[in-house]
Amino acid sequence: MSCLEMPRGTVPDFLGEPRRAFNDGETMQPRAPLAVPVDARNGARVKAQDVRPEGVYRPNYNFLTPNMRSPDYVQMSTAAAITLGVMGGYMYRTSCTRCLNLLLTYPEGCRANCAYCGLARHREAERNYADRNFIRVDWPAVPYDQVLDIVASGGDGGRFHRMCISMITHPRSDDDTRVVLKKWVERIKHIPVSILSNPTTMMRADVQELKDLGADIFTVALDACNPEVFDRTRGRGVQSPHSWDKYWEILRAAADIFGPERFGAHLIVGMGESDRDVLTQVQTIRDLGGHSHMFAFFPERGSLMDHLPPVPRPQWRRIQLARYLMDYRDHRLERMRFDENGALIDFGLPQDEIDAVIDAGTAFRTSGCPGKEADDVSACDRPYGDSPPRDIASYPFKLNRRDLREVRRQIEAGMAAAPIAAESREGNGDGRPE
Numbered sequence: 001m002s003c004l005e006m007p008r009g010t011v012p013d014f015l016g017e018p019r020r021a022f023n024d025g026e027t028m029q030p031r032a033p034l035a036v037p038v039d040a041r042n043g044a045r046v047k048a049q050d051v052r053p054e055g056v057y058r059p060n061y062n063f064l065t066p067n068m069r070s071p072d073y074v075q076m077s078t079a080a081a082i083t084l085g086v087m088g089g090y091m092y093r094t095s096c097t098r099c100l101n102l103l104l105t106y107p108e109g110c111r112a113n114c115a116y117c118g119l120a121r122h123r124e125a126e127r128n129y130a131d132r133n134f135i136r137v138d139w140p141a142v143p144y145d146q147v148l149d150i151v152a153s154g155g156d157g158g159r160f161h162r163m164c165i166s167m168i169t170h171p172r173s174d175d176d177t178r179v180v181l182k183k184w185v186e187r188i189k190h191i192p193v194s195i196l197s198n199p200t201t202m203m204r205a206d207v208q209e210l211k212d213l214g215a216d217i218f219t220v221a222l223d224a225c226n227p228e229v230f231d232r233t234r235g236r237g238v239q240s241p242h243s244w245d246k247y248w249e250i251l252r253a254a255a256d257i258f259g260p261e262r263f264g265a266h267l268i269v270g271m272g273e274s275d276r277d278v279l280t281q282v283q284t285i286r287d288l289g290g291h292s293h294m295f296a297f298f299p300e301r302g303s304l305m306d307h308l309p310p311v312p313r314p315q316w317r318r319i320q321l322a323r324y325l326m327d328y329r330d331h332r333l334e335r336m337r338f339d340e341n342g343a344l345i346d347f348g349l350p351q352d353e354i355d356a357v358i359d360a361g362t363a364f365r366t367s368g369c370p371g372k373e374a375d376d377v378s379a380c381d382r383p384y385g386d387s388p389p390r391d392i393a394s395y396p397f398k399l400n401r402r403d404l405r406e407v408r409r410q411i412e413a414g415m416a417a418a419p420i421a422a423e424s425r426e427g428n429g430d431g432r433p434e
Helices: 038-049 078-084 121-125 144-152 173-187 204-213 227-234 244-258 275-288 313-328 351-360 401-414
Strands: 073-076 099-104 141-143 162-166 193-197 217-223 263-269 291-296 344-346
Touching: 038 121, 073 078, 073 144, 078 099, 078 144, 099 144, 099 173, 141 144, 144 173, 162 173, 173 193, 173 204, 204 217, 204 244, 217 227, 217 244, 227 244, 244 263, 244 275, 263 275, 263 313, 275 291, 275 313, 275 344, 291 313, 313 344, 313 351, 313 401, 351 401
Parallel strands: 099 162, 162 193, 193 217, 217 263, 263 291
Antiparallel strands: 073 099, 073 141
């Protein structure tokens, strides 16, 4: 069964986007996390109430949250739940997702406190873990055996190209990830598994074990594009346990163990870094043999950054295009040019080559682990995970002519200070010609 485009009305969104060239570091400062009352910490409310889960749980703030734990229960994105058929609903211009995104779940929740994340620890005071939004949507909880039964019987209609297990920072996460993975590969032979890892709790041996158990691709949610942004949004700046060095340690282990084309890293654009910062990470990951999976910063409701602006579309589009050229056209950072603020001003390619990539549209689709369509088309299409439908950042479907016109307009706006392309000029990647 295919993901057919469904002509439905535009979905409104509350957020208006002011005109900006980029999100600077001074602007993109998270709020400080507030202290959580003792009676709300570590899932205390859920464990005290101890409501027995029954079947599918849809986040509902009017009901007591059941006491659900992985590996018996997993949460899944709203798009995956609709595609799997465990809940009803419609998605703008598409009827399904190609990736079954699963999230481990516990009453204690994720013990990290990432500033941009709806699952962060500081939300214990206002929301139980299973009721928190993540990448703009709710995540229903489903008995894992029910998930396996539906997929094994073909209940997804063949629409899933990939399954992904998202780990969280929790003492049980590593062990339960292995259980979820092992049960999947024993029953579901036709859908490969990706691991979205939690490096903070892992060692190299853990990466190897996941490979041995049958994981196909290993990814690291690096997210921040330089050490300063990482520490401010994921580390000591928000009382969170993650560290830049540890994340890179596990990413490099994945490069060794999983090998070329079988690992990658998530990067978020618009949290106070420069274009050069982002693309430096893209080039480093590509040199190791991996791919970068790009996300546009969007203020997640309830996060410590929900008061901050989303990444400006012109900046986002030029980064999408540059990343695609580097990941799938063997282009290199050294051939691009940047201004004194680290903004990309020249792709370093002839105009006709750039036009061909823009017109193909693939560079502007959601990036992630591949499915069955093509190596450069992500199965993990995350419908509207980083933008409202009225202002799409990452297209979860093939772009039409109107989409391409809008993308081109945004790219040209983002490159207004310099030509959109160079006649094969080369630079040294730091804003100065050679």
